[in-house]
Amino acid sequence: xxxxxxxxxxxxxxxxxxxxxxxxxxxxxxxxxxxxxxxxxxxxxxxxxxxxxxxxxxxxxxxxxxxxxxxxxxxxxxxxxxxxxxxxxxxxxxxxxxxxxxxxxxxxxxxxxxxxxxxxxxxxxxxxxxxxxxxxxxxxxxxxxxxxxxxxxxxxxxxxxxxxxxxxxxxxxxxxxxxxxxxxxxxxxxxxxxxxxxxxxxxxxxxxxxxxxxxxxxxxxxxxxxxxxxxxxxxxxxxxxxxxxxxxx
Numbered sequence: 001x002x003x004x005x006x007x008x009x010x011x012x013x014x015x016x017x018x019x020x021x022x023x024x025x026x027x028x029x030x031x032x033x034x035x036x037x038x039x040x041x042x043x044x045x046x047x048x049x050x051x052x053x054x055x056x057x058x059x060x061x062x063x064x065x066x067x068x069x070x071x072x073x074x075x076x077x078x079x080x081x082x083x084x085x086x087x088x089x090x091x092x093x094x095x096x097x098x099x100x101x102x103x104x105x106x107x108x109x110x111x112x113x114x115x116x117x118x119x120x121x122x123x124x125x126x127x128x129x130x131x132x133x134x135x136x137x138x139x140x141x142x143x144x145x146x147x148x149x150x151x152x153x154x155x156x157x158x159x160x161x162x163x164x165x166x167x168x169x170x171x172x173x174x175x176x177x178x179x180x181x182x183x184x185x186x187x188x189x190x191x192x193x194x195x196x197x198x199x200x201x202x203x204x205x206x207x208x209x210x211x212x213x214x215x216x217x218x219x220x221x222x223x224x225x226x227x228x229x230x231x232x233x234x235x236x237x238x239x240x241x242x243x244x245x246x247x248x249x
Contacts, residue, residue: 029090029091030061030062030063030089030090030091031059031060031061031062031091032057032058032059032060032061032062032065032091032092032093033058033091033092034058034091034092034093035054035055035057035058035092035093035095036092036093036094036095037050037054037095037096037097038095038096038097039096039097039098039099040096040097040098040099041079041081041098041099041100041101041102041141042099042101042102042139042140042141042142043079043099043138043139043140043141044140044141045138045140046097047077047134047138049077049134050074050077050097053070053073053074054095057070057093062087062089062090062091062092062093065093067085067086067087070085071083071084071085074095074097077135078131078132078135079099079100079102079122079131079135079138079139080097080098080099080100081098081099081100082098083095083096083097083098084096084098099139100124101124102122102123102124102139102142103123103124103125103126103142103168103172104122104123104142104143104144104145104168104171104172104175105120105121105122105123105136105139105142105143105144105145106120106121106122106123106128106144106145106146106147106152107119107120107121107136107144107146107147108121108146108147108148108149108152109146109149110149118133119149119152120132120133120135120136121136121147121152122136122139123168126160126164126165126168127159127160128152128155128156128160130156142175143171143172143174143175143180143183144182144183145167145171145183145184145185146182146183146184146185147184147185148185148186148187151185151186151187151194161187161191162191162192162193163187163191163192163193163194163212164187166193166212167185167187167193167194167196169215170196170209170213170215170218171183171185171196173215173218174198174218177222179200179202179203179222179226180198180199180200181199181200181201181202182198182199183196183197183198183199184196184197184199185197192212193211193212195208195209195210196208196209197209200222200225203225203226203229204229204231204233204234204235204236205225205229205235205236205237205238206235206236206237206238207221207222207225207237207238207240208237208238208239208240209240210239210240210241211240211241211242212242213240213241213242217240217242218240221238221240221245224245225238228247236248
């Protein structure tokens with residue numbers, strides 16, 4: 001086949017392909033009717049802001065949608081690690097949103113006006129990262145711990161200390177414990193472990209972890225507190241040390 005004939009053949013094929021593509025983009029049969037979105041990581045639902053991007057795609061021709069642009073838009077959200085999108089013809093988009101793994105959430109309340117001033121953080125790789133409230137709330141699988149504002153700023157500026165890292169291990173371990181209502185960590189001991197306050201309202205109890213303990217010791221203390229629970233009465237306070245659990249009277 002001569003060179004000119006080859007060029008003409010290629011040109012015809014390209015034109016036919018382009019014509020078919022244009023035709024497909026104007027056939028209602030290929031309009032998007034379903035968007036299947038899954039999320040993985042410490043998030044259980046698709047955020048409202050993401051839905052604002054995805055919902056208008058329904059009814060559009062599946063060939064008109066720029067998957068690369070859509071992927072970049074979704075990956076721009078805080079905490080999103082990777083987004084995978086594929087077309088399932090004739091009219092379905094399958095989207096997998098993978099979030100970064102986080103250890104914990106943290107927040108700080110300004111003592112003078114706690115309702116008006118709240119700071120929100122993610123804890124990952126022993127780093128404290130400030131985020132917006134909406135992003136913070138989306139990571140609903142994570143346990144949260146309250147930090148002293150001054151201590152949080154110190155960690156933000158100078159990095160985590162040994163006490164902070166030890167606290168993260170204990171608090172992350174408690175993430176799946178449904179008895180825990182809230183946790184608060186104060187550190188006035190410099191680089192050493194401070195004080196972790198665990199509220200267990202379902203058992204009318206508060207546990208003060210006064211010194212660093214292991215997760216097994218912490219679990220044992222919670223089992224003792226649970227076994228001593230009796231309905232009625234006021235809140236019972238416990239102090240936990242490496243070798244003893246003290247019940248306040």
